[in-house]
Amino acid sequence: MKDECGICGRVMRTTYMRQCQRCKKLFCRDCMTPDVATGDPNAMLCLHCASRIVSPRTVSKYAGLEGHLKFRSAFTDTVKLTFARIDGLIGSNLPMAAYRDPLWWSNASSSEHAKAWLNAGWEAQEVNLKEGYVVFKKVRVLPRKAKKKKLEITQPFTPVPVHRPRSKVPSKTKASKLYARIKNLERQRSMQQPIRGLKGRPPSRSRLTDNKPQ
Ligand SMILES: [Zn+2]
Ligand SMILES: [Zn+2]
Known part of the structure; x- marks a missing residue:
């Protein structure tokens, strides 16, 4: 005996399916969850019913x-x-x-x-x-809100701008600038070599902030 899961639509043997405690229909186990209120693993709820319990509907079910x-x-x-x-x-x-x-x-x-x-x-x-x-x-054609839609369509079609991926190879000037900067930093570092703790605040700076005129 086979049946269709009411949620995911898969067809399988009914022995693999369980009955929802609320709507009494058969679902696959993937589409079911234990009832949080009871915690009873045998009292399973289908996901539809479980979500209804958690958040009762405010609009029409249909x-x-x-x-x-x-x-x-x-x-x-x-x-x-x-x-x-x-x-x-x-x-x-x-x-x-x-x-x-x-x-x-x-x-x-x-x-x-x-x-x-x-x-x-x-x-x-x-x-x-x-x-x-x-x-x-x-049986009847509804007076659709077509006016709004038509207005939208009358606008001229503008294609989405295409972003060309930037070249991953940096330009030669950019590379040489970077190289020069690295050289500069290296030179500065070598000049500061005798001073320990490069990241420490130079004393002059802290004095400046301390003696700020109010
Ligand atoms: Zn299912
Ligand atoms: Zn159910």
Whole structure:
């Protein structure tokens, strides 16, 4: 018996999978974490549920689906989405009702999830619970915020300036300057040889700071 992990989508034997304590669906072990509240290693949570517990949502659970359909409406009239894909879009798991009850997919604006695709201008046209997918049909074109986008596009295209990598070989003048500087430093060092502790402050300097007039 094999099943698909609801998060990463890998298909594997169900014996390698665990059931999430919250949504009761099967996931691979990589996509699960022990429940922090209980610390019980047998009470595993899927990463979707774990993140929901840590940071409860403030926007609609299905905003990701709405956004996706709005985006697709620019290119197509029909979109087929697997339930696993929708899980990915909404960053959560569809409820069990979505897998069991075709009525869950009805285009009733009273339900939070249907509102998501209706707001985007789409309707659920066909649902296949056995194969786990739904087909959405675009029913209206939203008054898109195209004006803003058009303004952006009317600007002339300016290519990104290309930065040529600087030659790693220093120029001859630069090299000779550096060489001269090194020579200078060497000469200075050899002149200061008798003095110990080059880094120590010369006494005249400290006296100057001490006797600063106020
Ligand atoms: Zn997984
Ligand atoms: Zn879960």
